[in-house]
Amino acid sequence: MHIVVPIKLAPDLVEDLEIDAGGAALDRTFLRLIINEFDDHAIEQAFLLKERGGGQVTIVAPDLEGADDVLYTAAAKGADRLIKLIGDFSAGVNCHALARTLAKVIGDLHPDLVLTGVQAHDDLDGAVGPLLAEHLGMPYLGYVAGLTVSDGKCMARKEYPGGLVAEMDVALPAVFGIQAAEKPPRYVVTSLITQAMKSATIEEIETGEFDSGGAAAVERMSRLEATTHAEMIEGSTDQVADKLVAVLRERGLLAPRG
Amino acid sequence: MSQDIWVVVETLRGAVMDITYTSLAAGRILADGLGIRLVAVLLGHNAEPLAGTLGTADSVIYVDHASLADFTPEAYRRTISGLAKELAPRAILFGHTSMGMDIACGVSLDLNAPLISSCERVKLEDGRPWYSSPTCGGKIIAEGPIPDPVCVLTIVPGGYKPEAVRLPGPKEVVRMAPSAALEGLRITLKKYIEPQAADVDIAKEPMLVAVGRGIQQADNIALAEALAQALGGVVCGSRPVVDQGWLPVPRLVGKSGVSVKPKCYVALGVSGAPEHVEGISGAELIIAINTDPRAPIFNVAHFGTLLSMFDLLPALTEKIRQAPRP
Amino acid sequence: MTTTPTVERPFYDRVMEAVPSGEKLKLCLQCGMCSGICPYGFAMNFPPQSLIAAVRAGDLDPVFESETVWLCVSCFACANVCPAQIPLTSGLMASLKTEMLLRRKVPAELQTALENTRRYGNTLGESPRKRSAWCQSITPAIPLMAQTKEPVDVLWFVGDYASYHPRAVLASQAMARIFQALGIRFGILGPEENSDGDVQYLAGERGLLEILAQKNGKVLRKYKYQEIVTTDPHAYNVIKHEYPGVGVSVPIKHYTQFLAERIEQIKPLLRHEHKAAVTYHDPCAIGRANKNNIFEEPRLVLSAIPGLELVEMAHNRATSICCGGGGGGNWLDGFAWQQTHTRMSEWRIQEALASGAQTLAVACPYEAPRFEDALKSLGAENKLVVKDIAELLADAMSA
Numbered sequence: 004m005h006i007v008v009p010i011k012l013a014p015d016l017v018e019d020l021e022i023d024a025g026g027a028a029l030d031r032t033f034l035r036l037i038i039n040e041f042d043d044h045a046i047e048q049a050f051l052l053k054e055r056g057g058g059q060v061t062i063v064a065p066d067l068e069g070a071d072d073v074l075y076t077a078a079a080k081g082a083d084r085l086i087k088l089i090g091d092f093s094a095g096v097n098c099h100a101l102a103r104t105l106a107k108v109i110g111d112l113h114p115d116l117v118l119t120g121v122q123a124h125d126d127l128d129g130a131v132g133p134l135l136a137e138h139l140g141m142p143y144l145g146y147v148a149g150l151t152v153s154d155g156k157c158m159a160r161k162e163y164p165g166g167l168v169a170e171m172d173v174a175l176p177a178v179f180g181i182q183a184a185e186k187p188p189r190y191v192v193t194s195l196i197t198q199a200m201k202s203a204t205i206e207e208i209e210t211g212e213f214d215s216g217g218a219a220a221v222e223r224m225s226r227l228e229a230t231t232h233a234e235m236i237e238g239s240t241d242q243v244a245d246k247l248v249a250v251l252r253e254r255g256l257l258a259p260r261g
Numbered sequence: 262m263s264q265d266i267w268v269v270v271e272t273l274r275g276a277v278m279d280i281t282y283t284s285l286a287a288g289r290i291l292a293d294g295l296g297i298r299l300v301a302v303l304l305g306h307n308a309e310p311l312a313g314t315l316g317t318a319d320s321v322i323y324v325d326h327a328s329l330a331d332f333t334p335e336a337y338r339r340t341i342s343g344l345a346k347e348l349a350p351r352a353i354l355f356g357h358t359s360m361g362m363d364i365a366c367g368v369s370l371d372l373n374a375p376l377i378s379s380c381e382r383v384k385l386e387d388g389r390p391w392y393s394s395p396t397c398g399g400k401i402i403a404e405g406p407i408p409d410p411v412c413v414l415t416i417v418p419g420g421y422k423p424e425a426v427r428l429p430g431p432k433e434v435v436r437m438a439p440s441a442a443l444e445g446l447r448i449t450l451k452k453y454i455e456p457q458a459a460d461v462d463i464a465k466e467p468m469l470v471a472v473g474r475g476i477q478q479a480d481n482i483a484l485a486e487a488l489a490q491a492l493g494g495v496v497c498g499s500r501p502v503v504d505q506g507w508l509p510v511p512r513l514v515g516k517s518g519v520s521v522k523p524k525c526y527v528a529l530g531v532s533g534a535p536e537h538v539e540g541i542s543g544a545e546l547i548i549a550i551n552t553d554p555r556a557p558i559f560n561v562a563h564f565g566t567l568l569s570m571f572d573l574l575p576a577l578t579e580k581i582r583q584a585p586r587p
Numbered sequence: 588m589t590t591t592p593t594v595e596r597p598f599y600d601r602v603m604e605a606v607p608s609g610e611k612l613k614l615c616l617q618c619g620m621c622s623g624i625c626p627y628g629f630a631m632n633f634p635p636q637s638l639i640a641a642v643r644a645g646d647l648d649p650v651f652e653s654e655t656v657w658l659c660v661s662c663f664a665c666a667n668v669c670p671a672q673i674p675l676t677s678g679l680m681a682s683l684k685t686e687m688l689l690r691r692k693v694p695a696e697l698q699t700a701l702e703n704t705r706r707y708g709n710t711l712g713e714s715p716r717k718r719s720a721w722c723q724s725i726t727p728a729i730p731l732m733a734q735t736k737e738p739v740d741v742l743w744f745v746g747d748y749a750s751y752h753p754r755a756v757l758a759s760q761a762m763a764r765i766f767q768a769l770g771i772r773f774g775i776l777g778p779e780e781n782s783d784g785d786v787q788y789l790a791g792e793r794g795l796l797e798i799l800a801q802k803n804g805k806v807l808r809k810y811k812y813q814e815i816v817t818t819d820p821h822a823y824n825v826i827k828h829e830y831p832g833v834g835v836s837v838p839i840k841h842y843t844q845f846l847a848e849r850i851e852q853i854k855p856l857l858r859h860e861h862k863a864a865v866t867y868h869d870p871c872a873i874g875r876a877n878k879n880n881i882f883e884e885p886r887l888v889l890s891a892i893p894g895l896e897l898v899e900m901a902h903n904r905a906t907s908i909c910c911g912g913g914g915g916g917n918w919l920d921g922f923a924w925q926q927t928h929t930r931m932s933e934w935r936i937q938e939a940l941a942s943g944a945q946t947l948a949v950a951c952p953y954e955a956p957r958f959e960d961a962l963k964s965l966g967a968e969n970k971l972v973v974k975d976i977a978e979l980l981a982d983a984m985s986a
Contacts, residue, residue, distance in 0.1 A: 166456025
């Protein structure tokens with residue numbers, strides 16, 4: 004069984020985000036990138052499947068700052084193949100372009116399963132998983148939090164709001180959007196990553212031109228300024244209580260007496 | 262060319278999901294602004310009665326087929342794309358949800374329609390329909406025109422309140438047969454698995470009273486219970502309180518517990534550690550009661566007081582009980 | 588049929604190679620002092636003495652199953668009393684924790700702290716670019732070493748918590764005012780500073796320590812300064828004892844040592860009384876850890892504050908009770924609570940209250956947040972004030 008996990012690098016929200024001079028995109032000069040957290044779960048799910056049923060895990064990452072780190076970390080966890088897509092990703096690549104590029108590479112890998120994060124926090128034009136499935140001609144199921152593979156078929160647990168889970172049978176090969184791995188992503192000791200950096204090989208594949216068609220245009224971007232401090236209510240116990248009741252009443256939050 | 266605004270209705274085991282009403286609210290704004298009709302598209306099997314709360318739409322298209330009884334991506338996607346090719350809507354709104362996100366991309370490719378994700382609000386600007394989508398964890402708002410002649414959007418909750426548009430109706434229900442073949446599906450539903458029962462699901466409670474370490478001892482939780490009762494809500498807590506065994510684990514709010522999105526969150530003696538704050542980012546109103554002026558909870562709360570909860574709570578609870586209701 | 592127990596060679600070797608004097612593990616006479624003095628020994632399925640027996644017997648699986656080693660908060664109490672001088676904390680326990688990490692048995696909160704360190708260079712997961720944000724309100728501005736042209740007297744290694752934690756930065760701001768009042772030319776590394784690596788190393792992440800030490804070593808070698816002073820006892824301990832093994836040998840002082848050396852210069856500046864009984868909590872990392880024995884300097888500095896009456900807790904100096912935050916313990920509070928249903932920080936607060944003190948003086952950035960938390964859970968917020976020595980000193984200096 005061959006499991007391929009394409010990953011996406013998304014802006015690290017620990018850093019302040021800035022808008023570029025054009026006003027319609029993030030300023031990427033100081034942008035720090037981090038693996039999309041759902042992709043981290045997709046990687047974990049791949050290893051869980053491999054541990055249960057054997058097979059091969061291939062990780063594919065775009066050539067961006069942080070890609071090597073992601074790939075070597077995956078190698079330290081037990082990835083069999085590491086592929087880096089070489090191309091000009093520096094200006095940012097939308098889901099449509101990334102999915103088309105990935106499809107060319109992943110199609111040649113003949114995977115049984117493609118696992119990817121169900122979404123990324125900076126997706127504005129769909130998600131990589133379902134678009135990739137289209138280009139590969141495979142079925143797609145998202146919001147998946149658990150997979151069992153047997154006899155060329157896969158049973159996937161799809162999550163709905165409120166915790167209801169639907170068990171679906173999916174014919175392989177297929178693409179899955181992972182919401183959560185069955186276990187939280189594992190820790191890998193630093194010394195193993197250091198070792199992987201010395202011993203693992205990253206294959207590089209040229210991507211060619213990107214085709215980002217299919218997304219709607221962003222005409223403006225703005226930063227949402229968070230309120231920094233609560234409005235402090237001072238006074239006696241009675242005064243503060245009165246004010247809080249007023250706040251609740253103004254907002255229609257006083258429950259009808261019943 | 263009908264050029265209607267479509268909202269694809271999400272149903273789960275015989276109930277219409279809230280996101281559908283949120284989408285209808287957004288769709289209504291677009292339809293009114295453009296002077297066109299708002300149409301709800303309902304798929305199912307013997308599910309026509311579900312149209313009864315879709316009165317915000319001018320019309321409901323109902324497609325009945327055994328393969329549409331429950332959501333599966335291929336059957337739903339083929340049906341929607343088939344209808345859309347036939348009827349040519351101006352825009353199709355899905356929920357940015359487990360169902361909507363499975364098929365919105367596919368439908369957009371079928372129709373060669375641009376795709377807009379996680380749209381929270383829509384408006385008309387200079388006569389053009391506009392979307393605005395929070396992105397990057399809500400730190401950034403992206404906006405732009407909704408392209409014509411056809412566009413697919415996924416709608417996130419938060420922009421519009423579902424209750425306001427859950428109206429009886431609709432004026433008409435148009436029954437249609439699936440125009441696409443629904444055989445040879447590669448994804449089939451086997452069964453549903455019920456969530457593990459919890460006493461209350463704090464993720465769904467509109468009124469929450471949270472207790473933190475400042476509650477000091479188990480006996481004091483009664484004070485919080487009294488307030489919660491007056492507010493018609495329930496008590497939840499931060500990790501130290503749950504660690505102590507003063508509240509059951511399903512009441513834990515935060516990264517390792519439950520993310521909540523109540524209309525009102527009253528934090529009692531909660532310091533506001535990042536793990537906790539992460540779980541309350543969806544709260545509409547946060548009131549923090551904490552004697553520590555440096556407590557980080559005040560950085561996320563809307564209102565705060567430094568009074569001791571032990572002084573304030575009896576008075577506050579009583580005043581809430583007595584307060585005239587609108 | 589009897590089987591001869593075989594020593595699990597690879598692990599045994601690793602422990603002995605991990606630290607100097609690791610081979611002393613062989614000298615254990617099973618006296619049990621380590622288990623007796625271990626604050627969580629009562630709750631451990633395998634207290635230190637039993638761990639050594641298990642290592643010798645080559646029968647470690649039950650140890651790893653029990654997760655007992657995550658109760659170790661690296662307080663060095665065991666290592667300090669061991670008559671055979673076995674490096675229990677930095678050798679045996681750290682190596683066993685590494686094994687737990689390799690077996691992926693690591694409590695989630697600690698995992699996050701380790702991942703944060705790897706990614707951001709600090710345990711808190713904060714932006715490295717904001718490492719000097721705590722001093723932006725201070726005038727005159729505190730120079731970053733990268734901006735200084737002249738050599739400085741003091742390169743201040745601030746540390747993670749002292750740079751980011753909202754409570755701990757108050758002590759850092761106080762320390763900055765003290766340096767300024769003393770006319771010291773000093774600078775900080777700001778974004779160039781990385782976590783010192785002490786707690787990560789003692790939590791089993793030797794590999795991470797090596798990377799951090801190399802990064803810090805590289806910047807420390809870049810600049811010219813008379814001495815390095817740190818406000819973080821963990822930085823002191825690890826830079827002094829572990830960095831040389833990674834090829835980074837730099838002199839380091841804890842700020843209480845630096846202040847004690849200048850006590851005569853400081854005394855005339857102390858204009859305000861602190862009329863209270865004050866007790867001092869000895870941090871493990873500058874106290875009994877590796878026999879660092881910085882016990883008297885902090886007391887000397889405190890005693891210089893007019894009106895201050897120094898009282899001692901029952902456990903002090905080398906017998907000080909740990910706040911529970913070392914060796915990863917700061918991220919294992921939930922785990923420790925589940926296992927023991929007690930908190931070490933609360934024991935310490937009880938002792939401080941019993942000493943009759945109104946103020947608890949601390950000298951480690953973990954401690955003010957931990958002890959203030961403990962005061963809250965004990966409902967004793969109004970009975971005791973927790974202040975860093977730097978805060979007490981800066982208050983006494985204020986005009």
